[in-house]
Amino acid sequence: MELKELVEQLGTTVVEFKAQYGDRLNSIENYLAKMEAPMGGAIKRNTGPFRDFGDQMLAVFQAGKPGNQVDPRLYEVHKIMAATGASEGIPSDGGFLVQQDFSNDLLKTVFETGKLGKLCQRVTISANSNSIKLNAFDESSRVSSRFGGIVSYWISEASLKTASAPKFRQLELNLKKLVGLCYSSDELLQDVTALRKILSDAFVSEFGFKIDDAIIRGTGAGQPLGILNADCLVSVAKETGQHARTIMTENIVKMWARLLPGSEDSCVWLINKNVLPQLFTMSLAVGTGGIPVYMPANSFANQPYQTLMGRPILPIEQCATLGTVGDIILADFKNGYVLAQKGNVQADVSIHVMFVYDESVFRFVMRLDGQPVLSSALTPYKGGATSTQSHFVALATRG
Numbered sequence: 001m002e003l004k005e006l007v008e009q010l011g012t013t014v015v016e017f018k019a020q021y022g023d024r025l026n027s028i029e030n031y032l033a034k035m036e037a038p039m040g041g042a043i044k045r046n047t048g049p050f051r052d053f054g055d056q057m058l059a060v061f062q063a064g065k066p067g068n069q070v071d072p073r074l075y076e077v078h079k080i081m082a083a084t085g086a087s088e089g090i091p092s093d094g095g096f097l098v099q100q101d102f103s104n105d106l107l108k109t110v111f112e113t114g115k116l117g118k119l120c121q122r123v124t125i126s127a128n129s130n131s132i133k134l135n136a137f138d139e140s141s142r143v144s145s146r147f148g149g150i151v152s153y154w155i156s157e158a159s160l161k162t163a164s165a166p167k168f169r170q171l172e173l174n175l176k177k178l179v180g181l182c183y184s185s186d187e188l189l190q191d192v193t194a195l196r197k198i199l200s201d202a203f204v205s206e207f208g209f210k211i212d213d214a215i216i217r218g219t220g221a222g223q224p225l226g227i228l229n230a231d232c233l234v235s236v237a238k239e240t241g242q243h244a245r246t247i248m249t250e251n252i253v254k255m256w257a258r259l260l261p262g263s264e265d266s267c268v269w270l271i272n273k274n275v276l277p278q279l280f281t282m283s284l285a286v287g288t289g290g291i292p293v294y295m296p297a298n299s300f301a302n303q304p305y306q307t308l309m310g311r312p313i314l315p316i317e318q319c320a321t322l323g324t325v326g327d328i329i330l331a332d333f334k335n336g337y338v339l340a341q342k343g344n345v346q347a348d349v350s351i352h353v354m355f356v357y358d359e360s361v362f363r364f365v366m367r368l369d370g371q372p373v374l375s376s377a378l379t380p381y382k383g384g385a386t387s388t389q390s391h392f393v394a395l396a397t398r399g
Contacts, residue, residue, distance in 0.1 A: 049073035053105075053200055061360055109200070110366070114208030115314055116215045119268070119333035120370065123173075123340045130367075131174040132340055138169035141379040169375060173340040175367040176223050180206050182362045203364050209317075215337065215370060216270070216318045216326065224370035227337070227392040228326050232374035234258045234390040235325065238398045245323035247278040251395050255330050256309050260378065260389045263332035267391075269308045270329040272319040279308065329394050336391025341368035 050056040050073060059071040111117040125132050138148040145151045148168065182202050211224075218226035227233055236254050259267060271279075279294035294313075296306050306313045311330075320326035331337075377388035 049076050057362065060362075109204040110207045110211065112208075113204045114212045115316055116212045116270075116333060117208065117339060120215070120337045120339040121334065121373075123338065125173075125175065125340050125342045127342070130342075131172060131369075134171040134173070134338065135168045136171045136373055136375075138375065139378060140376045142381045143379055171338065171371070171373065173338065173369040173371065175340070175342055176369050178207060178210060178223075178366045178368065180210075180364045180366075182364070184360050184362060203362075207364070207366060211339075211368070212316060213318045215333075215339070216316075216329075218370075220371065224339070224368070225372065227329070227331060227372060228394065230372045230374075230392070231376045232336075232372050232390045232392060234377050234388055234393045235396045236393060237396050242398055244398050246398060247275060247282070247322075247328060247395065249282050249284055251328075252282070252309065253284075255328075255393045255395060258387070258389055258393045259330055260332070260336075260391050263335060263391055264311075266334040267311055267330055267332040269311060269313045270319050270331055271313060271315050272317075272321055272327050273315045274322045275319075275328055276315070278322070279313075323398050325394055325397050327395065329392065331393075332391040336373050337370060338373060339368065339370035341366070 050059070056074075056077070059074055062068050063070045063074060111122075123132060123134070139146070180203055184198070214224040214226055216226050217228045218224040219229055220226075236251065236258060239248055239250050242248060242251075280296075282294050294306070294308050319329065372392065374390060377390040379385050379388055
């Protein structure tokens with residue numbers, strides 16, 4: 001019997017054993033876990049055969065070594081994932097899917113690590129689909145109708161009632177692929193605890209960073225469409241005579257005036273950290289004195305975060321440097337940006353890429369897409385075409 005057939009047979013035997021005695025084993029494990037847990041607390045159980053993420057990654061690493069036997073638990077994960085409709089990896093090429101509960105934890109942590117992804121509207125695409133279409137109002141002006149075509153009349157103004165209807169457009173999100181590589185020394189691979197922490201921390205930190213970057217400046221080609229490249233972005237011009245690399249109180253007030261009504265309570269300010277010195281000296285003139293526009297954290301505003309016009313400020317690396325478009329952005333992600341993801345992460349490992357350095361390469365693949373809800377900025381009912389409004393407002397270059 002060939003080695004592959006033997007391994008597959010062994011994997012089948014393990015599955016059959018668990019099917020017959022699984023309930024009894026679970027009862028024993030639960031009893032022992034409660035005995036060890038403080039105050040007999042509830043224990044989170046895994047949905048697959050591996051006890052933690054590091055345990056599975058070590059098994060994948062061992063499976064990639066020439067001549068090594070494949071841990072039958074890896075095949076068991078494939079059978080479980082295939083039953084739920086997830087795409088399968090290729091074991092013969094060293095590709096194995098992450099156990100479902102570990103996959104969900106990684107996805108959750110990615111969005112917790114990043115600052116912007118967790119602020120967006122999020123939808124999950126089913127396992128058997130690679131895209132989703134959402135209906136959105138096709139509206140660019142509110143001068144003569146609302147929601148793309150809705151009109152109402154006072155009965156005294158029009159005796160004949162005219163029918164109207166909203167106009168919709170389809171917001172289509174097609175999954176893009178985000179790939180991350182994590183290098184690990186052979187020495188680290190001998191320590192499951194360290195492997196679990198370093199691999200997961202490095203993976204989620206990098207993916208969280210790249211998702212935030214795509215939300216800000218993504219091109220829409222092979223990646224999400226970022227707000228700086230979207231047609232709905234409103235750009236506020238600099239003041240006459242304004243110096244380069246500066247931000248003035250007038251800039252902030254005019255940005256606030258261009259925010260779409262209804263976004264005041266859910267918007268945030270995004271800034272590059274080198275914008276902060278400009279904010280510290282900013283104030284509104286009142287008579288012969290003035291009041292501050294910017295409030296540092298834990299100041300007189302009694303807030304745990306820094307604020308501008310009463311809304312939180314988030315310093316992020318992805319904002320442009322001071323003086324260029326994107327150095328300060330007023331954004332309402334809750335109402336203005338949709339992010340779709342597919343609910344699993346695929347992991348592969350190669351021991352050959354960095355063989356001469358005694359390192360292995362873990363590859364993680366995440367599929368998602370995102371774009372703003374509006375197709376263009378809105379012209380308000382009163383104010384004119386030069387006063388368009390949006391969920392996203394930026395300050396033009398001050399060069």
